[in-house]
Amino acid sequence: MRYGILLMGAPYSDQASHSALRFARALLARGHALEAVFFYHDGVYNAARLAAPPQDEPHLVDAWAALHAEHGVSLEVCIAAALRRGLLDEREAARHGKAGHSVEAPFELTGVGQLIDLGRRCDRLVTFGP
Amino acid sequence: MSHDHDSADGELLVILRHAPHGSSWLREGLDAALVAAAFGQRVSLLFMGEGVMALVDGQEAGPLGQKGTAPTLRMLEMYDIDALWVEREALAARGLDEAALMLAPRCLEAPGIVELIDAHDLVLTF
Amino acid sequence: MKLHILNRSPGVSRVHEQALAAMGPDDRLLLIEDGVQGALPGLAGAFAAIPGRLFALHEDLASRGLLARCDAAVQTVDADGFVALTEESEQTLSWY
Numbered sequence: 001m002r003y004g005i006l007l008m009g010a011p012y013s014d015q016a017s018h019s020a021l022r023f024a025r026a027l028l029a030r031g032h033a034l035e036a037v038f039f040y041h042d043g044v045y046n047a048a049r050l051a052a053p054p055q056d057e058p059h060l061v062d063a064w065a066a067l068h069a070e071h072g073v074s075l076e077v078c079i080a081a082a083l084r085r086g087l088l089d090e091r092e093a094a095r096h097g098k099a100g101h102s103v104e105a106p107f108e109l110t111g112v113g114q115l116i117d118l119g120r121r122c123d124r125l126v127t128f129g130p
Numbered sequence: 131m132s133h134d135h136d137s138a139d140g141e142l143l144v145i146l147r148h149a150p151h152g153s154s155w156l157r158e159g160l161d162a163a164l165v166a167a168a169f170g171q172r173v174s175l176l177f178m179g180e181g182v183m184a185l186v187d188g189q190e191a192g193p194l195g196q197k198g199t200a201p202t203l204r205m206l207e208m209y210d211i212d213a214l215w216v217e218r219e220a221l222a223a224r225g226l227d228e229a230a231l232m233l234a235p236r237c238l239e240a241p242g243i244v245e246l247i248d249a250h251d252l253v254l255t256f
Numbered sequence: 257m258k259l260h261i262l263n264r265s266p267g268v269s270r271v272h273e274q275a276l277a278a279m280g281p282d283d284r285l286l287l288i289e290d291g292v293q294g295a296l297p298g299l300a301g302a303f304a305a306i307p308g309r310l311f312a313l314h315e316d317l318a319s320r321g322l323l324a325r326c327d328a329a330v331q332t333v334d335a336d337g338f339v340a341l342t343e344e345s346e347q348t349l350s351w352y
Contacts, residue, residue, distance in 0.1 A: 026335035129352030
């Protein structure tokens with residue numbers, strides 16, 4: 001089956017990111033496809049490239065990137081939710097005159113339309129809220 | 131507005147469970163609904179629990195210019211989102227009069243919520 | 257049949273009432289994260305209306321020391337079982 005995940009909890013604040021990652025690994029292990037993870041609401045903080053958790057804690061940002069590298073899972077971040085919260089890729093940083101950027105590949109800033117499309121083309125869309 | 135049962139079905143049901151101003155849940159849920167409608171999907175909204183507060187008349191912008199969601203709600207018709215449902219029990223629990231709400235949503239008893247969900251391909255909860 | 261996912265404990269929130277109100281006669285409920293506190297015998301009564309359809313996530317019970325403290329009405333599933341529940345359900349709804 002084709003799965004999508006909608007993640008709306010912030011990393012290190014809520015367990016939602018851990019739950020979503022665990023679910024993602026489990027569905028892939030059962031032979032399903034994970035088309036994309038869509039990050040919305042405070043879930044956009046999962047894309048913060050400057051996250052620097054202590055070394056004895058799971059690095060959630062890297063864990064998402066690994067999921068992309070190993071399985072080609074798209075990591076789609078709602079641009080409206082991200083910009084408001086200070087999460088900008090290089091292009092948006094330049095557009096808004098900011099000195100640095102806080103989002104990088106494999107995370108992509110994209111519109112809520114991608115979430116609607118994900119819901120339409122997947123067999124299952126599973127939400128993890130805060 | 132049609133009251134026949136067939137009009138309850140659609141592609142996306144967005145369940146709104148949060149009040150305006152206190153968090154961004156309501157705004158972000160409505161954004162998802164508007165975008166889906168702009169994509170041509172048939173979208174229904176269910177105001178459940180505290181979400182019924184979104185429909186209270188007389189809302190204003192908050193301090194510091196916080197926008198609230200009432201202006202967005204007034205735009206729903208432009209996006210052809212006219213399947214608006216409200217949980218009757220949630221209104222009663224708050225002493226709110228259905229006749230005084232914005233947008234004239236249709237009231238739903240608890241069993242109707244299950245039917246409404248069944249009638250949609252995808253349900254998003256906010 | 258649908259799968260409802262609840263991550264709030266009935267000890268601190270009434271969100272479970274929304275999940276229950278939205279459940280059809282065959283729907284299942286899975287407790288995850290803080291929701292697994294609802295598997296404790298003192299709180300599981302909140303789910304008396306859905307006998308045989310109440311599940312809790314094994315890993316979230318284990319990390320909280322609750323595996324041996326679950327009410328008899330609760331069936332546990334691990335992450336693999338969580339995915340299996342979503343396979344069997346035409347869609348999932350999350351209550352948080």
